[in-house]
Amino acid sequence: MKTLIFAAVLLPLHAWxxxxxxxxxxxxxxxxxxxxxxxxxxxxNNPELTAMGYEVEAASQRIQPAGxxxxxxxxxxxxxxxxxxxxxGFNPLPNKAGSTKYTFMQSIPLWGKRxxxxxxxxxxxxxxxxxxxxxxxxxxxxxxSAYAQLYQATGMKALNDELAGLYDRLxxxxxxxxxxxxxxxxxxxxxQVEKTSLRSxxxxxxxxxxxxxxxxxxxxxxxxxxxxxEPKMLEKGIPAKLEAATLQQRVMDRNPWLSSQxxxxxxxxxxxxxxxxxxxxxxxxxxxxxxxxxxxASWEAMIEVNIPLRQDTRRSQEGEAxxxxxxxxxxxxxxxxxxxxEVGENLAAWQAANRQExxxxxxxxxxxxxxFQSALAGYETGKVDFATLLxxxxxxxxxxxxxxxxxxxxxxxxxxxEKMAGEE
Numbered sequence: 188m189k190t191l192i193f194a195a196v197l198l199p200l201h202a203w204x205x206x207x208x209x210x211x212x213x214x215x216x217x218x219x220x221x222x223x224x225x226x227x228x229x230x231x232n233n234p235e236l237t238a239m240g241y242e243v244e245a246a247s248q249r250i251q252p253a254g255x256x257x258x259x260x261x262x263x264x265x266x267x268x269x270x271x272x273x274x275x276g277f278n279p280l281p282n283k284a285g286s287t288k289y290t291f292m293q294s295i296p297l298w299g300k301r302x303x304x305x306x307x308x309x310x311x312x313x314x315x316x317x318x319x320x321x322x323x324x325x326x327x328x329x330x331x332s333a334y335a336q337l338y339q340a341t342g343m344k345a346l347n348d349e350l351a352g353l354y355d356r357l358x359x360x361x362x363x364x365x366x367x368x369x370x371x372x373x374x375x376x377x378x379q380v381e382k383t384s385l386r387s388x389x390x391x392x393x394x395x396x397x398x399x400x401x402x403x404x405x406x407x408x409x410x411x412x413x414x415x416x417e418p419k420m421l422e423k424g425i426p427a428k429l430e431a432a433t434l435q436q437r438v439m440d441r442n443p444w445l446s447s448q449x450x451x452x453x454x455x456x457x458x459x460x461x462x463x464x465x466x467x468x469x470x471x472x473x474x475x476x477x478x479x480x481x482x483x484a485s486w487e488a489m490i491e492v493n494i495p496l497r498q499d500t501r502r503s504q505e506g507e508a509x510x511x512x513x514x515x516x517x518x519x520x521x522x523x524x525x526x527x528x529e530v531g532e533n534l535a536a537w538q539a540a541n542r543q544e545x546x547x548x549x550x551x552x553x554x555x556x557x558x559f560q561s562a563l564a565g566y567e568t569g570k571v572d573f574a575t576l577l578x579x580x581x582x583x584x585x586x587x588x589x590x591x592x593x594x595x596x597x598x599x600x601x602x603x604x605e606k607m608a609g610e611e
Contacts, residue, residue, distance in 0.1 A: 219415035222334045222422060225407060226327055233326060233408040239319035246308075246315035254305030262290040282481045290489070292473035300469070303461040310454035317447025324443050324606045329406045331422065331602035337399035338418040339595040344392040346587055347385055353580070354382045360566075361573060374573035381577065421598040431534060434608070438530050439523065441609040448519040455515045459508040466501055468492045530607050537600040544593035547586050555582040 218224040230236060267285025269277040274285055281287040358378035364370040404413050439445065471491035476483045495501065559579040565571030605611055 217414050217416045220419045243315045246312040250308040253308035254301045260292045264288040287478040290475040294471045296469050298464045298467045306457040313450035320443035328602045328606035332599045333403040335595045335598040340395040340399045342591045438608050443609045452515045455512040462504050462508040533600045533603045540593045540596040547589045552586040
């Protein structure tokens with residue numbers, strides 16, 4: 188009888204000791220089984236990203252007007268339509284007045300000013316695109332982190348459920364030995380206390396799951412009650428062949444914040460050159476037919492040149508533009524230093540969590556399992572007390588929890604690195 192009972196405890200132990208993967212097959216209509224589903228949903232439906240897309244469209248519409256000529260001006264001047272010399276007395280009609288001059292004028296910016304204005308608008312479009320990419324990277328990182336938190340809460344709950352089944356079997360073993368007079372009733376009571384403690388932990392874990400789902404829906408831009416599938420897997424880790432120097436170079440080349448700042452520098456540089464062009468005049472050309480009676484009697488042509496005399500104003504404007512350019516350059520350098528520091532910090536944390544997972548999974552957990560099996564066999568023969576058996580079981584629980592936490596830590600650190608790199 189005792190052999191059958193201990194076999195019933197040991198056989199499920201192999202399934203319980205395997206890695207607990209939270210989640211179960213879900214309908215494809217409900218996102219959340221994988222983080223890629225959530226990222227695709229956010230790219231298509233997140234209101235913040237949609238708004239940023241409209242801002243990019245608005246910026247693209249500014250390029251053509253920026254390089255276009257200003258609207259022409261048409262002016263009509265009626266002369267001798269009243270007074271002593273008016274041929275027809277008071278009559279403002281063009282064919283009744285003494286003469287009517289129609290002036291058509293077109294202002295023409297010179298010295299490449301139109302091209303520079305278009306260059307500024309193009310750089311502003313690149314800034315808008317960079318801001319959208321930055322927002323997407325930020326939202327993606329938050330989604331990945333929230334998904335990892337939900338994965339952890341779900342995994343802890345699954346582990347709790349497995350432990351509840353194991354404690355049922357341990358309680359059955361203790362009851363059989365108590366009925367045989369081999370152990371005190373305290374062993375049965377302690378097993379029941381552990382089961383109650385697990386039920387209390389289950390309540391807290393269910394609350395954590397609800398909070399994680401609410402957090403994930405908030406980041407996605409979905410209603411709080413929107414359903415989410417059970418998470419199935421975390422993202423894979425960083426490839427071992429990817430060295431720190433290579434990663435940092437990829438970040439420098441592709442980071443969306445740095446790209447947006449580069450576009451801002453381009454805009455500031457073009458604006459500085461545009462302000463310098465204001466030292467030189469623009470021209471306005473005009474042509475004016477003059478009507479007398481019902482026919483055009485003569486033509487006039489005109490040229491108008493603005494005179495940039497206020498050099499003190501020009502110098503202030505140039506100083507402002509140059510200061511803005513230098514500020515943008517320094518801001519980019521400061522941003523690059525900060526980003527490189529964050530990449531190094533997250534990479535080191537990922538590596539530490541990865542080593543912790545490998546050590547726990549490959550060494551600590553097998554040792555804890557062997558200790559538990561030995562304690563279980565010793566409890567059967569009366570060589571080990573029930574407290575030792577419970578301590579051995581708790582060591583397995585801690586090991587599996589540590590593995591899950593290390594996996595989640597790696598996923599969150601990887602999400603931060605991917606955010607900085609601007610790519611998966």
